[in-house]
Amino acid sequence: MRPPLSIAVQMDPIETIHVAGDSSFALMLEAQARGHRLSHYLATALDWVEGRVKADVRDLEVQRPAGAEQPHFRWIDQPREADLAAEFDVVLMRQDPPFDMAYVTATHLLERAQAEGLLVVNDPAAVRNAPEKLYVLEFADLMPPTMVTRSLKAAQAFRARHGEIVVKPLYGNAGTAVFHVGRDDPNLAALIELFGHVWREPFMVQAFLPDVRLGDKRIILIDGEPVGAINRLPRAGEIRSNLAAGGSAEPTDLSPREREICDRLGPELKRRGLVFAGIDVIAGHLTEINVTSPTGIITMDAFNGTNTPARFWDAVEARLRRRG
Numbered sequence: 001m002r003p004p005l006s007i008a009v010q011m012d013p014i015e016t017i018h019v020a021g022d023s024s025f026a027l028m029l030e031a032q033a034r035g036h037r038l039s040h041y042l043a044t045a046l047d048w049v050e051g052r053v054k055a056d057v058r059d060l061e062v063q064r065p066a067g068a069e070q071p072h073f074r075w076i077d078q079p080r081e082a083d084l085a086a087e088f089d090v091v092l093m094r095q096d097p098p099f100d101m102a103y104v105t106a107t108h109l110l111e112r113a114q115a116e117g118l119l120v121v122n123d124p125a126a127v128r129n130a131p132e133k134l135y136v137l138e139f140a141d142l143m144p145p146t147m148v149t150r151s152l153k154a155a156q157a158f159r160a161r162h163g164e165i166v167v168k169p170l171y172g173n174a175g176t177a178v179f180h181v182g183r184d185d186p187n188l189a190a191l192i193e194l195f196g197h198v199w200r201e202p203f204m205v206q207a208f209l210p211d212v213r214l215g216d217k218r219i220i221l222i223d224g225e226p227v228g229a230i231n232r233l234p235r236a237g238e239i240r241s242n243l244a245a246g247g248s249a250e251p252t253d254l255s256p257r258e259r260e261i262c263d264r265l266g267p268e269l270k271r272r273g274l275v276f277a278g279i280d281v282i283a284g285h286l287t288e289i290n291v292t293s294p295t296g297i298i299t300m301d302a303f304n305g306t307n308t309p310a311r312f313w314d315a316v317e318a319r320l321r322r323r324g
Contacts, residue, residue, distance in 0.1 A: 005036040011094040019072045023295045024094040028062045030309030043095045043106040053113035057082045085116035094293045099171045122291050123273030132288045133170050133204050142286040145207040152192045155205050164208035170201050211283035218296045221277045223315040224270030226262040228300045251303035257284040275315050
């Protein structure tokens, strides 16, 4: 029998999640089924106090609701201030983006707690250094033609070389503000002007891959090993296949090219402590590496009859055993 772990989950308000498809909730259910103890807190509750990282946490139990009226969790005590490294074995960092300075600050604070012996998953320094649309640039040979720029002139020249393009913010998520711009679309200048008003950061431009209509594959890797995938299909009139943007999912297997991509990425993800990652592949091209709070495992497991949360906690428990 493995001893129960004390797990603090840093995530968005648990009252607001949609449990039918929420990957964080699935991870919590599996942890509880193993006998582990769960607590919840918000990233905004993190404090650094005289050398210790603390948060206002609250213990809870979770359950898959049997009906619309049944709650998906219950608090089992009142909020309390907890010293994370002293009271917990694991912090599961699962709050959703935006990947802004508040997110970055939380990674810095959790890095301080990790220095005291706490296991934080995914590793906070690695998450900080791996924004989804920037970390992927380390594997540029696996990507479609791509540029990161603030320049309208550079974007126009890129479109002249590649024809149709996709323009998206560097730190967006869930398909927000992703634009398909045709070869002769007169709106490129206005779009880049808008991006400059809304975001201070550069934006990403990629060659448009027409085969996106056949799907954008989300592949889940646990501790560097691919454990399954779903193919996300855009709805009619859309290029965005994100489920949050109205896309639909279908079961799928990995192609030899996709296995090659996983073989390239997997060892580096494991080395960095990025235990739970989701990569996006369109027509054999790597487009993003998601390490903040990857999603899709509930749908994937329903298609495949697998248990990805079990694979995740097996990996976490193995890391703790290696630490002694």
